Amino acid sequence: TLFLLSISLGNKVYAQESVNVFFNDACTDCVSYIKEMEPILLENGIKPILKDYINEPSFRKELNTFNKQYKIPYDVQDSLTFFLKSNLVIEGHVPQSVVETILRNYNELPKHSLIVLFQPKMHSNATDYQIYISGYSTEKLTTSDNVLNYIKNKEPRVLQNALPNN
Numbered sequence: 001t002l003f004l005l006s007i008s009l010g011n012k013v014y015a016q017e018s019v020n021v022f023f024n025d026a027c028t029d030c031v032s033y034i035k036e037m038e039p040i041l042l043e044n045g046i047k048p049i050l051k052d053y054i055n056e057p058s059f060r061k062e063l064n065t066f067n068k069q070y071k072i073p074y075d076v077q078d079s080l081t082f083f084l085k086s087n088l089v090i091e092g093h094v095p096q097s098v099v100e101t102i103l104r105n106y107n108e109l110p111k112h113s114l115i116v117l118f119q120p121k122m123h124s125n126a127t128d129y130q131i132y133i134s135g136y137s138t139e140k141l142t143t144s145d146n147v148l149n150y151i152k153n154k155e156p157r158v159l160q161n162a163l164p165n166n
Contacts, residue, residue: 018047022063022081025052029122030080033093037082040096044103046084076118076132087111091118094129095143105148110156 019041023030034048041048053059066083078092085106090099094117102109102117109115112133119129131150132138135157141147 016045016047018049019085020051020062020066020081020083021048022051022053022059022066022083024054024079026054027079027122029093033080036096037099040100040103041084044100044106046103048082070114071134072114072116073132073138076116076130076138078118078120087114089114089116091116092120093122093126094119095126097143098129098141098147101147102151109148109151110154112151112154112156115151 021034023034025031034050038048051059051062053063063081066081067077070083070089072089072091076091080092082090084090084103088102088106098117102115112135114132114134116132117129118132118138119126127144128140128142130138130140131147133151133154136154139150141150
């Protein structure tokens with residue numbers, strides 16, 4: 001669920017989206033990754049709402065519902081999930097530089113039904129990850145690959161998505 005909040009500081013108004021982050025609090029690597037990601041998210045107007053689905057079973061049901069609504073393929077689902085935009089999901093410990101690049105350039109990207117960045121290794125210094133774009137096969141990329149060009153070179157394919165366009 002995306003929640004939009006406007007904050008007025010001086011003459012500038014900053015929009016802040018609240019987004020769901022599903023995780024397991026017992027996973028110290030996941031908690032560390034979330035803490036490392038928080039400044040990047042906040043810089044991009046995104047406030048994470050943390051949902052520990054192990055200690056709160058209702059969050060597990062909510063995560064399952066989101067996975068179905070977003071139509072996230074099972075093979076790119078992970079135990080740490082950031083639902084960042086109506087069509088952008090981070091699964092696992094995706095290199096932060098990649099997430100930051102996509103968020104900073106999000107408005108210039110083609111409007112694919114779904115983009116999932118997936119990296120299942122349990123550490124924050126990964127140099128590779130997988131990307132799934134709806135209508136295409138999952139591909140492996142590295143941090144040296146230009147993720148923006150990769151996304152821009154994929155023609156959006158019309159697929160039914162249960163989520164409203166935000």
